[in-house]
Amino acid sequence: MSFLASNTLIAVPGGLTPISNLKIGDLALAWTATGVLEKAIIFSSGSEPGGRLTAMFIRTENSTLIVGLDQKMFLADQTLKKAHELIPGRDRLFKADGKSEEIKGVFAGTYHNGGHSCGHRW
Structure with missing residues (x-):
């Protein structure tokens, strides 16, 4: 299952919002090799x-991102x-500001604070 911590x-156009605030019809930004799409x-x-969600914890220089395994x-x-x-040490995450952050660690674990999943058509 693919999800992000809630x-x-x-x-999104105009800034950032928690994933759990996104509703059907809202616009989000999607990064591709050729640019950013709404x-x-x-x-x-x-x-x-x-609840109990099996998650990947991705640690960077400044934060930890909690996502589904896939x-x-x-x-x-x-x-x-x-x-x-x-x-870790090889891959770098692309950030919304156009910069990147080195991945310092990746590990699996259980997350208890809620997950959320959204999708769009390519």
């Missing part, structure tokens, strides 16, 4: 805190890689 900030959300679903991550080299395939 409080993960998602790039895409309409076509599904949005989440779980409440207290969550595709957009890397600084403009490729996509599933969270469980990331290589």
